[in-house]
Amino acid sequence: MEDSSDDASYLSFQNLGSSSPGKKQSKENTITINCVTFPHPDTMPEQQLLKPTEWSYCDYFWADKKDPQGNGNVAGFELLLQKQLKGKQMQKEMSEFIRERIKIEEEYAKNLAKLSQNSLAAQEEGSLGEAWAQVKKSLADEAEVHLKFSAKLHSEVEKPLMNFRENFKKDMKKCDHHIADLRKQLASRYAAVEKARKALTERQRDLEMKTQQLEIKLSNKTEEDIKKARRKSTQAGDDLMRCVDLYNQAQSKWFEEMVTTTLELERLEVERVEMIRQHLCQYTQLRHETDMFNQSTVEPVDQLLRKVDPAKDRELWVREHKTGNIRPVDMEI
Numbered sequence: 001m002e003d004s005s006d007d008a009s010y011l012s013f014q015n016l017g018s019s020s021p022g023k024k025q026s027k028e029n030t031i032t033i034n035c036v037t038f039p040h041p042d043t044m045p046e047q048q049l050l051k052p053t054e055w056s057y058c059d060y061f062w063a064d065k066k067d068p069q070g071n072g073n074v075a076g077f078e079l080l081l082q083k084q085l086k087g088k089q090m091q092k093e094m095s096e097f098i099r100e101r102i103k104i105e106e107e108y109a110k111n112l113a114k115l116s117q118n119s120l121a122a123q124e125e126g127s128l129g130e131a132w133a134q135v136k137k138s139l140a141d142e143a144e145v146h147l148k149f150s151a152k153l154h155s156e157v158e159k160p161l162m163n164f165r166e167n168f169k170k171d172m173k174k175c176d177h178h179i180a181d182l183r184k185q186l187a188s189r190y191a192a193v194e195k196a197r198k199a200l201t202e203r204q205r206d207l208e209m210k211t212q213q214l215e216i217k218l219s220n221k222t223e224e225d226i227k228k229a230r231r232k233s234t235q236a237g238d239d240l241m242r243c244v245d246l247y248n249q250a251q252s253k254w255f256e257e258m259v260t261t262t263l264e265l266e267r268l269e270v271e272r273v274e275m276i277r278q279h280l281c282q283y284t285q286l287r288h289e290t291d292m293f294n295q296s297t298v299e300p301v302d303q304l305l306r307k308v309d310p311a312k313d314r315e316l317w318v319r320e321h322k323t324g325n326i327r328p329v330d331m332e333i
Contacts, residue, residue, distance in 0.1 A: 034064050034073060035183075035190040037251060050259065057262040077179050077258065080265050081172055087272050088168050094276065095161035098153055098283070105150035112143035126313030131304040141297040149290040157283050164275055175261060182254040189247035196240040203233040 031040045039047065049059045061076030116139035124132045165171075207229040214226060 032190070035187040036062070036064075038063075057266040058259045061262060062258070075179075075183065077262070078176075080262060081176050084172055084265055084268065085169065087269060088165065091161055091164060091272065091276060095158050098158040098161065102150045102153050102158060105146050105153065109143040109146035109150065112139045112146065116140035116143065126316055127304070127308045128310075128313060131301060131308055134301045134304050138297045138301050142294055145290055145293040145297065148293075149286060152286050153283070156286065157279050160279055161276070164272075175265075179254075179257060179261060182250070182257055186247070186250045186254050189243070189250040193240070193243045193247050196236065196243040200233070200236040200240050203229070203236040207233045 028040050029043050030037050032038075039045075050056065051059060057080055061080055064073035064075050065079065067074045116136050118136070121132055123129075207226070210226055210229050214223075
């Protein structure tokens with residue numbers, strides 16, 4: 001009698017062994033692309049998104065994408081990492097932009113302060129002279145306002161933008177290596193599955209050939225030889241099942257880490273955008289304050305200009321510089 005358990009195992013692995021290696025797997029229910037197994041689009045119902053309506057990273061970056069600059073592929077996770085690193089670079093460039101803005105403010109303040117010391121029209125007199133002196137003083141006050149603005153830009157906008165996540169690139173590199181290692185392990189497990197599948201196919205072919213030879217009396221192989229071949233086929237089936245199980249475990253681990261990590265990258269991106277938004281809001285707030293302070297520097301000028309009185313100025317000037325109020329008369333003969 002033949003071993004019934006061997007026979008049952010042999011039958012259970014027939015489909016596995018007969019599947020062609022590569023992309024397609026048994027019964028066309030799944031399709032494997034770059035060592036990742038997906039539902040076959042022709043036979044499987046559409047999957048429910050993990051986070052419907054949110055356009056979440058964890059739903060849209062499972063497949064690889066053809067590299068537009070080469071012949072290879074770029075993993076979906078790699079695209080997310082590139083997005084993160086690009087965001088870090090944009091943040092750095094924004095900080096550099098604010099730094100340039102600060103330099104302009106500092107230079108402007110320096111020039112205003114220098115101009116306020118200019119002696120042009122210093123000899124203007126009267127109420128107009130007072131107003132003119134206040135115009136020059138307002139430049140010095142405005143210079144101070146711009147210096148304070150530049151200092152606040154540095155401490156409240158530029159510096160936070162520059163220092164936000166100083167070790168970000170290093171953290172992203174660790175994250176990249178972690179997911180890449182899991183993907184490599186998945187590829188290794190897939191290679192083992194394909195090797196085991198090929199071995200099962202060869203064992204099944206050998207068993208079939210020996211069985212046919214025995215039936216048509218082309219070989220002196222005994223029934224014991226047939227049972228030995230069947231045991232080897234069964235063992236190959238067991239090996240394939242074990243390899244498939246290890247592959248599924250590896251893919252499950254990769255899947256879990258992908259979901260966790262992509263959601264973390266999503267959180268980090270929201271945090272980055274919100275941080276930049278807040279500091280740019282601080283920039284506009286400082287600009288509003290600067291405009292308000294600048295306005296206050298010209299208010300004394302406005303007040304003195306309203307008091308300019310040509311008649312009074314003339315009186316004061318005449319009192320100081322008059323040469324005599326006795327008018328000439330006609331000469332007498």
